[in-house]
Amino acid sequence: MLDIAFIRENPDKVKRAIANKNFSPETIDKILASDTKRRDLIGKIELLRAERNKLNEQLKSARTQELMAKSGELKEQLQTFEPQLREVEEEFYAQMLQIPGVPLDEVPVGKDSSGNEVIRTWGEIVKLDFVPKNHIELGESLDLIDIERGSKVAGFRGYYLKNEGVMLQFALMQYTLQKFISKGYTPVTPPVILKKRAFVNTGHFPWGEKETYKFTSEAGEDETYLAGTAEVPLVSMYQDEVFYEKDLPIRMIGFSPCYRKEAGSYGKDTKGIYRVHEFVKTEQVVICKNDLAESLKLHEEMMALTEEIAQELKLPYRVLKMCTGDMGEPQAKKYDLEAWMPGRNDYGELASDSIMLDFQSRRANIRYRDVNNEIKFVHMLNNTASNSPRWLVAILENYQQADGSVKIPEVLIPFIGKTEIRRG
RNA sequence: GGAGAGUUGGCCGAGCGGUUUAUGGCGCAAGUCUUGAAAACUUGUGGGCGCAAGCCCUCAGAGGUUCGAAUCCUCUACUCUCCGCCA
Numbered sequence: 437m438l439d440i441a442f443i444r445e446n447p448d449k450v451k452r453a454i455a456n457k458n459f460s461p462e463t464i465d466k467i468l469a470s471d472t473k474r475r476d477l478i479g480k481i482e483l484l485r486a487e488r489n490k491l492n493e494q495l496k497s498a499r500t501q502e503l504m505a506k507s508g509e510l511k512e513q514l515q516t517f518e519p520q521l522r523e524v525e526e527e528f529y530a531q532m533l534q535i536p537g538v539p540l541d542e543v544p545v546g547k548d549s550s551g552n553e554v555i556r557t558w559g560e561i562v563k564l565d566f567v568p569k570n571h572i573e574l575g576e577s578l579d580l581i582d583i584e585r586g587s588k589v590a591g592f593r594g595y596y597l598k599n600e601g602v603m604l605q606f607a608l609m610q611y612t613l614q615k616f617i618s619k620g621y622t623p624v625t626p627p628v629i630l631k632k633r634a635f636v637n638t639g640h641f642p643w644g645e646k647e648t649y650k651f652t653s654e655a656g657e658d659e660t661y662l663a664g665t666a667e668v669p670l671v672s673m674y675q676d677e678v679f680y681e682k683d684l685p686i687r688m689i690g691f692s693p694c695y696r697k698e699a700g701s702y703g704k705d706t707k708g709i710y711r712v713h714e715f716v717k718t719e720q721v722v723i724c725k726n727d728l729a730e731s732l733k734l735h736e737e738m739m740a741l742t743e744e745i746a747q748e749l750k751l752p753y754r755v756l757k758m759c760t761g762d763m764g765e766p767q768a769k770k771y772d773l774e775a776w777m778p779g780r781n782d783y784g785e786l787a788s789d790s791i792m793l794d795f796q797s798r799r800a801n802i803r804y805r806d807v808n809n810e811i812k813f814v815h816m817l818n819n820t821a822s823n824s825p826r827w828l829v830a831i832l833e834n835y836q837q838a839d840g841s842v843k844i845p846e847v848l849i850p851f852i853g854k855t856e857i858r859r860g
Numbered sequence: 861g862g863a864g865a866g867u868u869g870g871c872c873g874a875g876c877g878g879u880u881u882a883u884g885g886c887g888c889a890a891g892u893c894u895u896g897a898a899a900a901c902u903u904g905u906g907g908g909c910g911c912a913a914g915c916c917c918u919c920a921g922a923g924g925u926u927c928g929a930a931u932c933c934u935c936u937a938c939u940c941u942c943c944g945c946c947a
Contacts, residue, residue: 478909482916488928489916492878495927504927511927678870678906680888805870809889809905 437532437798440471453538456545456760463534470528477521484514533642536765537795540728543769546759552772553759558743559752561776566838570779571829572708575601577840578857580832581709581825593698593712597825600857604831604844605716605824607851609691612718612745612822616689619741621720624690626669629660634672637800639766639792640664646699666690667818670721671796678811679804685724685734689821692717709825710784717823723797725804726812731791732769738819739771739789745822746786749845751830752776754783766795773820775830786827787820 443450447468451461488510495503544553575581580601586594597605613623635641635648649662663669670690679686694717698704705711720738724730739755746753758770769791774783794813797803803811835843841858849855 475909478916482909485917486915492928495878507927680870682888803870805888805905807889811870811906 437795438535438538439794439798440467440532443467443535444471450535450538453760454536456539457536457763457765458547458761459536463531467528467531467535470524470531474521474524474528477517477524481514481517481521484510484517488514533636533799537639537768537793539760539763539767540769540791543763544757544759545761547761548759549762551759552756552762555755555757555771557752557754558747559750559776561752562834564778564838568778568833569836569840570708571710571777571832572779574779574832574836574840574842575709578842578859580604580857583708590713592706595709595712595825597828600844600852600854601828603852604828604848607848608822608824608827608831609716609718610851611848613689613691615745616718616720616741616821619687621687621689624666624670624673624688626663626666626673626690626692628663628666628669628692628695630663630669630672631660633675634663634668635661637675638668638671638796639764639799640668643765647697649695649697662695663692664694664696665717666692666694666719667721670719671816671818672800674723674802675800677802679723679802679814681725681804681806684804684814685722685730688721690719690721692719694823708779708829710780710829712825715823715825718821720817720819720821722817723802724815724817725806726794726815728793731793731815731817734817735769735771735789735791735819738817739773742773742787742789742819742821746773746775748847749827749831751786751827751834753786764790766790766792768793768795775827775834777830777833778836779829779833784826784829786823786830789819790817792816792818 438450443464447464451464454463455461488507491503491507491510495507544551546552569577572581572583575583579599580597582596582598583594586596588594617623629651632641635644640648644664648664651660651662667690669692670688673688674686693714695714696712698711698713701711720741722734722738724734743753743755753773753775756772756774758767758772763770767790771789772785773787773789775786776782777784793815796816797813802814802816804814806812831845832842835845837843837856839858841856843856844852844854
């Protein structure tokens with residue numbers, strides 16, 4: 437959520453920003469109209485209340501009929517305006533939740549993924565002297581992935597992991613957790629069945645509601661939703677709390693299962709386990725003071741850590757700076773890490789590193805007392821650390837050998853106890 | 861599923877119709893003192909509207925009673941404890 441004072445003072449900047457995110461700038465005019473209406477009513481009501489307070493002061497000592505009648509009159513007037521204000525404020529708040537975050541000035545303007553910029557590449561794409569298999573073929577021939585039975589039992593995008601597929605998944609997660617713990621991150625396994633508020637806080641709602649699995653109780657109340665990422669519970673973990681600046685930044689590495697309906701992507705990545713409904717992921721969430729320079733610094737740090745993992749796994753990758761139209765509603769700046777996947781003969785996304793500024797903390801009401809004892813909203817950031825199965829796709833396809841076997845990345849060998857995956 | 865107890869500011873915790881501008885403590889901040897620090901003392905500490913003076917709001921939320929509600933009544937949400945059931 438944006439600061440209404442900021443919108444009031446910079447309507448054109450905000451309009452331009454949301455137009456760049458493919459939103460209608462007229463929304464801003466509507467919000468400003470609601471805001472004016474709201475402030476009008478507040479003014480009226482506060483005058484009436486001030487009058488009533490004065491009357492009540494007099495009534496303490498002199499309880500005359502006249503004063504009591506006047507007080508009753510004021511109450512009546514208040515009772516006509518107060519419900520109006522409540523209605524206007526509800527509308528106003530709902531509108532505020534619809535406004536996306538403002539991208540930083542340095543973010544390239546673009547309509548869709550074609551506007552993203554490659555800012556660096558790492559590693560060499562090895563020219564194979566054989567026709568590479570994709571992860572589906574490798575998974576089948578090595579008995580690591582069973583998509584046929586996954587679909588039979590779970591439906592489209594269902595899959596079973598087996599044998600070293602399972603071991604690789606756990607190894608990757610364990611290796612990632614150890615890495616982040618050694619960097620001072622606090623490991624957290626959060627709940628993933630969550631109240632709606634948590635999804636509003638991150639900015640997944642209102643935009644991503646169709647993308648989210650929902651549990652409805654018989655009474656129609658206490659609806660809960662399944663988180664698509666540990667970002668959701670981790671961002672809301674400190675909801676309505678106040679930190680001291682000396683306790684920031686807070687660095688967390690969450691591990692959780694993730695659930696996604698993939699409602700908007702029926703035709704996309706339909707083969708294999710690149711895009712699935714459930715998977716496990718480690719996610720970084722960082723909370724810091726309200727300072728752009730600090731956010732920018734941490735954003736780079738978080739990216740460097742994920743790159744360190746990709747590098748230690750020796751996965752060739754590139755880093756993209758996402759453009760305004762392809763970065764998602766809440767973000768102010770975003771990098772994607774994409775690894776080379778020989779089976780796709782293309783890059784595929786492995787991680788997404790975002791600066792949220794105070795967009796999420798305003799919704800979640802997470803604040804801190806700064807060194808001047810002023811209360812401010814924190815900044816929040818998040819980045820994928822590693823996930824399965826998408827990182828498995830990258831590993832299997834990049835580590836495949838001419839004879840159909842797959843080598844195990846050196847850093848994962850201690851967790852699996854063997855150096856290659858081979859059948860027959 | 862049944863029974864009971866709670867929800868007050870960053871935290872703890874008083875208050876049980878107008879003396880509360882929400883007592884007190886802790887934390888935090890500024891100042892005084894000090895070579896520096898600690899301690900001590902003083903002041904401050906949530907939200908909104910307004911250029912400002914200032915005004916308004918805030919005791920889980922929503923209604924109600926009353927001239928007047930943190931305080932009384934009703935409903936809702938959440939938390940905790942015990943019993944039952946399941947693991």
